Amino acid sequence: MTDRLPHTLRSDARDNRERILDAARAVFAAEGLTVPMREIARRAGVGPATLYRRYPTKEMLVTEAFTDQMRACQSIVDEGLADPDPWHGFCLVIEKICELHARDRGFTAAFMSTFPHAMDFAAIRAYSLTSVAELARRAKDAGRLRPDFVLDDLILMLMANSGIHASSPAARVAASRRFAALTLQAFHTSPASSPLPPAPRLVPGVSTHRRNPTGETDG
Template identity: 75%
Template sequence: MPDRLPHTLRSDASDNRARILDAARALFAGEGLNVPMREIARRAEVGPATLYRHFPTKETLAAEAFGDQLRVCRAFADEGLADPDPWRGFCTVIEKTCELHARDRGFTEAFMATFPNAIDCTADREYTLTAVAELAHRAKAAGRLRADFVLDDLILMLMANRGIHAGSTAARVAASRRFAAFVIRAFQATPDHAGRDAESVRR
């Protein structure tokens, strides 16, 4: 019996960690990162001491909870860079990133935040932004992306996308896709409709 005790404890600890992460993901998705740690512990049915033993800060909890999404963001950026057409690659990144962020309010906050104690989270964020900056440079060189585009425009886009509210995830994603289409047209160097819109304004 004593030989089996350490394994049982390890199993319990693993179960607690999984419940904490599940609770954090659910609460972050619906309410953002302002959810109190005590509420996460309550949802996970563990004590606050157990929560802090696994995750000493909310930053480390967020980094772990959103690890998959951060890796997906990196994959989107890599996919865009691999496209021989830099404008098409840039559009792909915008479309897929908007949809990913529309599915989880907390992830947008985590992505835009600076977490000095969560190295993996910060590293993944910086990798993605650096890759998008390189893709933007290529799209500008190809004459497809507005010359005045800056990386902060991407952050502004994510902030606006986060403001989309709908009754269901599906409705929010649909609205986000429409928003992404408008953003892409705004980022184009020479949208097909530019002359027509300018003429309408003059009239």
């Protein structure tokens, strides 16, 4: 029993970390960065002492949650680059990044505006854009991506994707998937008529959306 205790404690600590970060990302995305730390601890199912022991300040918690988000984004780009079929890899990146942003609900923008000096955003952005540019070049060379595609098209697509408003988080993700499918057909050299994901019911207009503390509207 004594020999197994350290491993058990380490496992519990890992589980607590994941629960805390999962709860933090969900709460920050839905309600903004002003949510009290005690509320995050409650939703994570841990005591406030456990939360503060690992994250003494909210900035430390938000930064780690955001870092995990950036790692997920970079992992998606790396997965796309590793695909032997460059068009398939390009599609994978578009689809997964759109879904990640749909689940994000403004968390990234809120973090960058609240803690502008917490991370080197320029380096993160440069890495992502350089990697996607390389993937786009390969897809063009393979004759699958339209030759007039430029990175500004990707940025425009992500801006549009971030503006999706829906009646529920699930509907927002479903709408994002459909939008990504439509966009990829437009990016293809010869758009195919492959079936689109189901069309969700969207909330018309933005007047019914409450604003979070960052000034952005929530779906």
